[in-house]
Amino acid sequence: MAASSDFGKLSGKLYIGGELKESASTDHFDVIEPATEDRLGSIADATDREVDEAIDIATAVRKTWNAIDPRSRAVTLHEIAARIRRDKQKYAELLTREEGKPFKESVDEVSWCATAIDYYAELARHETGRIAGATVPGQFHFSIKEPLGTVVIILPFNYPLVLLCWEASAALAAGNAVIVKPHEQTSITTLKFMELFSELPPGLIQVVTGGARVGQRLIASPKTHGVAYTGSVPVGQAVARTCADSFKPCLIEASGNDPFIVMPSAPMDIAARGAAFAAYLNCGQVCTSAERFYVHDSIHDEFVERLAAEAKKLRVGNGLDLVDMGPMATRRQRERFEAMIARARQQGATVKAGGSRPAGLNRGWFVEPTVLTDVTPDMEILNDEPFGPVAPICRVKSFDEAVELANRSRFGLGGNLYSRDSNEIFRAVREIESGILWINAPLLDNDALPFGGCKLSGTGRQLGPEGLAQFQNTKFVMIDPQASNQDFWWFPYAEGESYKGAR
CATH class of the missing domain: 3.40.309.10 (Aldehyde Dehydrogenase; Chain A, domain 2)
Structure with a gap:
């Protein structure tokens, strides 16, 4: 199988700066095939220096990406979606061997990746802000959408590719850089999937593998600006607490029942x-x-x-x-x-x-x-x-x-x-x-409508316009082209506007 050689080639690698690099870490996690109990390969527990390197690269490249107009960004994202559709069976085989699901379900998952990317490529061209009627004659009042900056995505083992694309496609379409920390069980498939994103500027999307320490460092860094986490309730709560220290926006998809x-x-x-x-x-x-x-x-x-x-x-x-x-x-x-x-x-x-x-x-x-x-x-x-x-x-x-x-x-x-x-x-x-x-129709999703829960199932939404908004800041702008005098409420206040009652 072609997939067998991929597991060997990708073991111990990180995807940083648009390249697969051998990690300097001496700590690794074995990846065991669920259907056979055979060892498929191993993943590196990235060093702190490697995590910081990925963050610094993302910081440098994201401004260039954000400067590109939304239409041109959409063209690139559509090209990625087309490549996913063309090669979906290759990635489905890797996913089945690493995660265990039937091949048909893996093909479905890879296909859903392409539809999510196409959806956000177009949505981000239109969800750029809005205009409101001005409250003062001659002024122009509007809002604009801006990227958060560098977004961290922490993935689970059960749907590593589609959740990556639900979140990363929204974040990228909004103009952000993305750093992915996949689950230890499905990191090799995620690393292989990165070859599909080679059309993007190097370093715009990166993968650092490892355990909890790697995720914690990414989340706590002052150079990252948003987090999307899918996993357990206790870890989701810990992620939210860390984000709260700096009011960093976070999307938490925790357990369901x-x-x-x-x-x-x-x-x-x-x-x-x-x-x-x-x-x-x-x-x-x-x-x-x-x-x-x-x-x-x-x-x-x-x-x-x-x-x-x-x-x-x-x-x-x-x-x-x-x-x-x-x-x-x-x-x-x-x-x-x-x-x-x-x-x-x-x-x-x-x-x-x-x-x-x-x-x-x-x-x-x-x-x-x-x-x-x-x-x-x-x-x-x-x-x-x-x-x-x-x-x-x-x-x-x-x-x-x-x-x-x-x-x-x-x-x-x-x-x-x-x-x-x-x-x-x-x-x-x-x-x-x-x-x-x-x-009467269980488990269907729709890219154009939100996915998420309440109570201990988490906070925030994936998919739909809500999923794009998770990775955007909103700025309210007021412009007076004539720089007019605003005496209707500036200093000094008029005599007739003072308090007339007894004191």
């Missing part, structure tokens, strides 16, 4: 298939995976049987084969997931499908797609994000109860409802506490 409500009017066959997709896509390692199922008592048993049947149909295996679900991304992820399933069973949950490791797959971080019943609202499996392929199902007696339980979570990223009842549909729109709501 999305509810999935099924009501009697739903078409059971479609709802079960939709539930399987929402729970098991990317082995349940999606921030918006459906992880809390609230099913009306009158249809509970039928829905459980249908969903269990869907789970048992799924082909599990190496993502480079014809499968529906690959392995979990790391040994640690699987250990955590299996421990949560075991505790759920101890607390009284019943396994209706899955619950174990697949037979015949002795190597790799594989687990079975799982369906749990007899789940109660107090169980850990409903209150903490499993981040794995499980559908824990809780009976409810009414729509009111389903919404109340859906909103009981600390998280508020996404929510799902299957119903044909228009009253339930529009009540869900108003009442479910989430940043995203899918009704």
Whole structure:
């Protein structure tokens, strides 16, 4: 496979100043293939000097990029998107080997990168400010959008390329420089992906690999001006605290624990298939995976049987084969997931499908797609994000109860409802506490509309005009071309404007 040589060539490298460079670091992280447990390569834990070098290069190059007109920037970004579409299968193979998802899902992810870049290339040409009617005759009042400066992007392992492009394309289109710190598990794919950005000025987008220390140094630097972080709640809170010290804008996309409500009017066959997709896509390692199922008592048993049947149909295996679900991304992820399933069973949950490791797959971080019943609202499996392929199902007696339980979570990223009842549909729109709501169509995204959550799921938005605004400052400008006298409110104040009452 061509990808095998890429893992060797890119091991220990950083992408700084438009070039792949061998890191001077003696500390490395091994990258293990999730489907085979084979060592693919290693990534460097970049030194402080290398991090600072990347920041200084970004500082120097970003002003040149920002001086280019938005139309010309858009032309360059469209060229990058075209290259991504042309070579998407090459990067999809790398992604599947490093992260584990089925090849089809990797191809989808790479394709979504191109659409996001095209979207922001054009949006940034128009979202440049606005004009308002002046409050003083003869003046000109308007606002302009300016880049933040140098933006730091901290990526997770589960969708490293599309999240990179959601954020980096918005930041670049707005005129910023970008420094990326990928997750240790998927850094090599990210480094390889940088060859697609060679049309940009060298150093405008850079990748420094490593662990928490590297991310902390990038975020805390006074020479970086905005941060986009995707990951856990505790780290997201730490990022936000660091940014708060200098009022540095930050976009935080932390955990989700999305509810999935099924009501009697739903078409059971479609709802079960939709539930399987929402729970098991990317082995349940999606921030918006459906992880809390609230099913009306009158249809509970039928829905459980249908969903269990869907789970048992799924082909599990190496993502480079014809499968529906690959392995979990790391040994640690699987250990955590299996421990949560075991505790759920101890607390009284019943396994209706899955619950174990697949037979015949002795190597790799594989687990079975799982369906749990007899789940109660107090169980850990409903209150903490499993981040794995499980559908824990809780009976409810009414729509009111389903919404109340859906909103009981600390998280508020996404929510799902299957119903044909228009009253339930529009009540869900108003009442479910989430940043995203899918009704009868789980997990779809739209580049032109915002993605993000509330509560402990984070702050800020990706995608849409809101995603561009995350990486822009707004400046209000007032111009008086004649430099007119402003006596209507300047000193000295007129006698007739003084206080006339008693003191």
